[in-house]
Amino acid sequence: MDEQKYAISQYHDTKEIYARLDNLISQPMRPVNREKMQEFLSYFDNQCRRSKDLTDEAKKFIPGGVQHNLAFNYPFPIAIEKVEGAHLWDADGNQYIDFLQAGGPTVLGSNYAPLREKIFELLRSCGPVTGLFHEYELKLAQLVNRYMPSVEMFRMLGSGTEGVMAAIRAARTFTKKKYVIKVGGAYHGWSDQMVYGLHVPGTGRLEAKGIPRGASSATEEFFPNSLSALKRHLMVNRLRGGTAAVIVEPLGPESGTRPVAFDFNQKVRELCDEFGTLLIFDEVVTGFRLGLGGAQGFFGVKPDLTVFGKCISGGYPMAGGVGGRADVMMCFAAGIGGTGERAYIGGTLSANPLSCVAGYYSLLEMERTNAPVIAGRAGDRLTKGLQAVVEKYDLPFVVYNQGSIVHLETSGVMLLDLRNPIRLARELKPRKHMMEEMGAAYMSQGLITLAGSRMYTSMADTDDVIDEALRKFETVLSACA
Ligand SMILES: Cc1ncc(COP(=O)(O)O)c(C=O)c1O
Numbered sequence: 001m002d003e004q005k006y007a008i009s010q011y012h013d014t015k016e017i018y019a020r021l022d023n024l025i026s027q028p029m030r031p032v033n034r035e036k037m038q039e040f041l042s043y044f045d046n047q048c049r050r051s052k053d054l055t056d057e058a059k060k061f062i063p064g065g066v067q068h069n070l071a072f073n074y075p076f077p078i079a080i081e082k083v084e085g086a087h088l089w090d091a092d093g094n095q096y097i098d099f100l101q102a103g104g105p106t107v108l109g110s111n112y113a114p115l116r117e118k119i120f121e122l123l124r125s126c127g128p129v130t131g132l133f134h135e136y137e138l139k140l141a142q143l144v145n146r147y148m149p150s151v152e153m154f155r156m157l158g159s160g161t162e163g164v165m166a167a168i169r170a171a172r173t174f175t176k177k178k179y180v181i182k183v184g185g186a187y188h189g190w191s192d193q194m195v196y197g198l199h200v201p202g203t204g205r206l207e208a209k210g211i212p213r214g215a216s217s218a219t220e221e222f223f224p225n226s227l228s229a230l231k232r233h234l235m236v237n238r239l240r241g242g243t244a245a246v247i248v249e250p251l252g253p254e255s256g257t258r259p260v261a262f263d264f265n266q267k268v269r270e271l272c273d274e275f276g277t278l279l280i281f282d283e284v285v286t287g288f289r290l291g292l293g294g295a296q297g298f299f300g301v302k303p304d305l306t307v308f309g310k311c312i313s314g315g316y317p318m319a320g321g322v323g324g325r326a327d328v329m330m331c332f333a334a335g336i337g338g339t340g341e342r343a344y345i346g347g348t349l350s351a352n353p354l355s356c357v358a359g360y361y362s363l364l365e366m367e368r369t370n371a372p373v374i375a376g377r378a379g380d381r382l383t384k385g386l387q388a389v390v391e392k393y394d395l396p397f398v399v400y401n402q403g404s405i406v407h408l409e410t411s412g413v414m415l416l417d418l419r420n421p422i423r424l425a426r427e428l429k430p431r432k433h434m435m436e437e438m439g440a441a442y443m444s445q446g447l448i449t450l451a452g453s454r455m456y457t458s459m460a461d462t463d464d465v466i467d468e469a470l471r472k473f474e475t476v477l478s479a480c481a
Contacts, residue, residue, distance in 0.1 A: 004370075004373045005291050005292070005293065005297075005373070006290055006291035006293070006297070006298045006372065006373070006376070006403065007289065007290050007291055007372045007373055007375060007376025007379065007402075007403025007404050008290065008298060008376060008402055008403040009376060009377070009380055009403070011262050011402075012259060012400050012401075012402070014225075014259050014260065014261045014262070015261075017259055017398065017400050018259075020396075020398045021398050021409060021412065021415045022415075023396060024396050024397065024398050024409060024412040024415070025412035025415050025416060025423075025427075025431075027396050029411060029412075029430065029431060029434050030395060030396065030397075030410070030480045030481050031411075031434045031437055031438075031480065031481060032437060032438070032441050032476065032479045032480055032481070033479055033480070033481050036479035037437060037441065037479075040440060040441040040444040040445075040476070040479075041075055041440060041444070043443075043444035044075050044076065044440070044444065047092055047094055048076075048078060048090065048092050048094065049092060050079065050090075050091040050092045051076070051077065051078045051079040051090055051091050051092060052076050054079045054091060055073075055076055055077045055079060056076075065077060070100060070102075070103045070450055070451070072435070072436045072439040072440070072451050072452055074436040074437070074439065074440050075440060078090045078091075078443065078448075079091040083098070083110045083111045084109075084110065084111055085109040085110060085111070085112075085458075085460035086098060086109060086110075086458065086460040086461050086462070086465045087110075088110070088448060094446070095446060096443070096446045096447060096448045097446060097447050097448070097465060097468065097469050097472070098110060098448050099406075099447060099448055099449050099450070099455035099456060099457065099469070100448045100449065100450050100456065101456040101457075101458050102310075102315055103310065103450065103456070104255075104285050104289055104310045104311070104405075104456050105309075105310035105311050105313075105314065105315035105319060106314075106315040106458055107288065107289055107311060107366055107371045107372055107375050107404065107458055107459060108314070108362060108365055108366060108369070108371050108458065108459050108460075109458045109459050109460025109461075110315070110458070110460070112314075112362070112365070114361075114365060115314055115358065115361055115362050115365060118357055118358070118361040119316065119354065119357065119358055122136075122353055122354060122357045123354070126353050127353075128352055128353065128354040129349055129352040129353065129354065130352075130353065131348070134351075134352075134353040134356060136353055136356035136357045136360050137156065137351050137353075137356050139356070139360050140154075140156065140312075140356045140359045140360045140363075141153070141154040141156075141323075143360060143363055143364070144308075144312075144321075144323060144363075145323075147288065147292040147293055147294070147297075147363070147367075148287070148292075148293060148294055148296060148297065148306065148323070150296060150302045150303060150304075150306065150323075150324060150325070151306055151323035151324055152323075152324065152325060152326040152329065153323060153324070153325075153326050153329035153330070154321060154322075154323035154329075155321060155322050155323065155329070155332055155345065155350075155351075156312070156320070156321045156350055156351035156355065156356060156359075157318075157320040157321050157322065157345070157347055157350050157351075158318040158319075158320050158347050158349060158350050159189065159309060159318060159319060159320040160188075160189050160282070160284035160307060160308070160309025160310065160319070160320050161188075161189025161190055161191055161194075161309075161320070162189075162320045162345075162347065162350075163189075163282075163284070163307035163308055163309060163320040163321050163322045164188045164189050164191060164194055164247070164280075164282060164307050165189075165191045165193075165345075166322045166332070166343070166345045167245070167247070167280045167305045167306075167307050167322045167324075168180050168193065168244070168245060168247070168280070169331075169343040169344070169345070170305065170322070170328050170329065170331045170332065170343045171244040171245035171278045171280065171304075171305065171328070172244040172245075172343075173331045173340070173341055173342075173343040174244075174278070174327070174328045174331055174340075175242065175244045175245075175276070175277070175278060176242075177237075177241060177242030177243055177244040177276075177277070178218050178237070178240075178241030178242055178243075178244060179218050179219075179220055179233075179237045179241065179242065179243045179244060180193065180218060180219050180220070180243070180244055180245050180246075180247060181219075181220045181221070181222060181230065181233050181234070181237075181243055181245075181246045181247070182194070182196065182197060182219065182220070182221050182246075182247050182248075183197075183201075183221065183222060183223075183224050183248055183249070183252070183253050184197040184200075184201025184202050184203075184221040184222060184223055184224060184253070184417075185197060185198070185199055185200060185201040185224060185253035185254060185257075185258055185414075185417075186224075186247075186248070186249050186252075186253035186254065186282075187199070187249070187253070187254055188247060188249075188282050188307075189284075192208075192211045192212075192215035192216065193215055193216050193218070193219050194216075194219065195207050195208045195211055195216070196208065196216045196219045196221060197221030199254070199414070200416060200417055200418065200424070200428075201221065201223050201224060201253070201258075201417045201418065202221070202223065202417060202418035202419070203418065204216075204221065218241075220233050220237075223417075223419075224252060224253055224258040224260070225252075225258075225260055225261060225264060227264070227267050227268070227271065230246065230268065230271060231271055234246075234271060234274075234275040234277065235275075237275075238275060242275075242276070242277075243275060243277040244277065244278065245277060245278040245279070245280050245304075245305070246268055246271070246272055246277055246278075246279055246280070247280040247281075247282055247307075248265065248268060248279075248280070248281060248282065249282050249285070249286075250265050250281050250282075250283065250286055250295035250296070250299060250301075251285075251286060251290075251295060251402050251405070252264075254414060255285045255286075255402075255405055255454065256402045256405055256407065257407060257409075257414045257415075257453075257454070258414070258415070259400070259402070262299070265281075265295070265299045265301040266299065266300075266301050269301050269302070269303075272304075278304040278305060278328065279301075279303045279304050279305075280303060280304065280305045280306070280307060281294070281295060281296055281301075281303035281305070281306045281307070282307045283295055283296070283306050283307060283308060284307055284308065284309030284310055285309075285310065285405070286298075287306065287308055287311060287312070288311045288363060288366060288372060289310075289311060289372060289375070289403070289404055289405065289456070290372060290402070290403060291372045291373070292363065292366065292367055292372065294306070303324065304324050304325050304328060305322060305323070305324035305325070305328060305329075306322070306323050306324055307320075307321070307322055308320060308321040308322065308323065309321075311359075311362070311363075311366075312355075312359050313355040313356075313358045313359040313362075314358040314359055314361070314362025314363070315358075315362070316354060316355060316358035316359075317354075317355065318347075318349055318350065318352070318355050319355070320350075331343040332345055369459060371458075371459040372403070372404065374459045375403070375404035375457045375458050375459050375461065376403030376404045376457075378404065378457035378458070378459075378461035378462075378465075378466055379401045379402075379403050379404040379405065379406050379455075379457045380401065380403075381463065381466045382401070382406050382455060382457060382461075382466050382469065382470070383399055383400065383401040383406050385466065385467070385470040385473075386399040386406075386408055386470065386473060386477075387399045389470065389473060389474045389477050389478075390477065393477060393478055393480065395410075395477060395480055397409060397410045397477070397480075398412075404456060404457040404458070405454070405455075405456060406454065406455040406456075406457065407453065407454055408449075408453055408454070408455065408473075409453055410434065410435070410438050410452075410453065410477075410480070411431040411432070411434035411435040411438065411452075411453070412431060413427075413428065413431035413432045413434070413435050414453065416428055416431065435451065435452045435453055436452060437452075438452040438453070438476070439451060439452025439453075440452075441476045441479075442472070442473065442476055445472040445473075445475050445476060446472055447469060447472050447473065
């Protein structure tokens with residue numbers, strides 16, 4: 001009997017990771033040497049002709065030719081045709097090991113056959129959508145409650161972005177307070193109020209093109225891990241309308257790219273209690289990738305509200321939701337059994353039977369197979385192997401993982417910030433380009449990563465798959481200057 005319940009076998013030494021990351025960005029970049037990079041790039045011209053033709057044509061009809069912002073699309077996007085388990089095949093028939101895993105939802109592996117069968121069954125009897133109640137809505141809400149007891153009530157929505165919007169709306173309605181505080185650099189989707197301090201801490205409205213100032217005037221950010229800065233915001237806000245919620249990615253911004261200390265979430269919980277503020281866990285990535293209890297189960301911290309995405313529908317559309325304390329969640333029901341004011345939410349296709357059946361059976365299957373833990377072990381193996389390669393070639397690159405979320409920082413671009421604005425201005429572009437090049441170099445060897453610096457592993461990643469991936473990574477990393 002496997003006793004391990006969470007994907008993380010051992011929590012990292014966060015201070016040590018930051019020391020290594022600081023060392024990485026204090027050094028000159030170590031990109032792939034120019035000659036070898038030309039060789040890697042020639043793969044695309046020689047072996048990806050159909051992808052190129054398709055995506056060139058797409059540029060005429062789709063802005064920029066692509067609609068997914070998860071993968072870097074350098075030198076041009078690859079068109080995918082077939083997917084199974086740990087592998088993808090492109091339109092030219094090339095095979096890849098898939099460490100993007102659609103951005104995280106497919107912990108069971110891509111296009112998992114037993115789940116697909118359940119979907120076919122439902123489609124045959126009911127079709128994908130009715131606009132009316134379906135039993136699987138209830139079954140999924142009950143299951144989430146069983147895994148995460150803090151989720152006393154649950155609302156299925158269309159995406160993580162919508163889940164965040166709903167959580168903030170409920171928090172403001174319930175507390176009657178104004179401000180929402182996030183961690184600088186964290187990603188909580190693309191709603192008007194959350195396009196604030198994106199990617200690079202301290203950048204506030206830098207990315208807020210097309211968003212009126214007022215939309216984010218009650219959003220604030222604090223530097224990752226800085227509990228004193230969070231406390232200062234909470235104290236100031238107390239004098240001017242209060243803080244409705246603090247929202248965190250529990251592993252740290254960008255799925256733990258800027259990792260948190262183990263006790264960070266507990267300390268945020270305590271501050272929220274001190275200031276009468278709701279704590280929102282954005283578990284779009286961590287629930288249920290970290291384990292069926294999510295990050296809240298792993299860290300043993302109870303949020304007031306939890307945001308879901310990705311895994312909540314097993315990688316099938318539409319993946320989003322919000323859940324939590326019954327008294328707060330009842331804000332969404334005011335007319336139907338509720339007593340207070342109503343926080344408005346909607347969505348024609350939200351909670352459709354297809355999404356609910358997909359979520360229900362994928363979670364049950366993850367429980368039956370212990371998929372989060374198996375995916376976590378694959379992440380451990382990949383991390384250890386990459387660390388050995390980095391050491392072998394004496395590279396300053398930093399490799400660490402939180403179970404099935406593996407970080408391979410080579411350019412360090414994600415670690416630049418406004419505390420050193422001169423370095424940020426000077427190095428942002430070249431380091432970003434290096435990250436794109438690394439992504440392309442890995443792809444030329446048959447490895448798909450998330451933006452050249454993150455990998456999601458799944459239950460389909462056997463030891464053989466990981467070992468093959470390590471050989472391919474070594475081909476690239478050994479060519480770094
Ligand atoms: C932590 C986090 N929150 C929210 C979102 C937004 O979810 P969606 O893309 O479903 O809108 C994402 C997406 O990657 C995410 O990683």
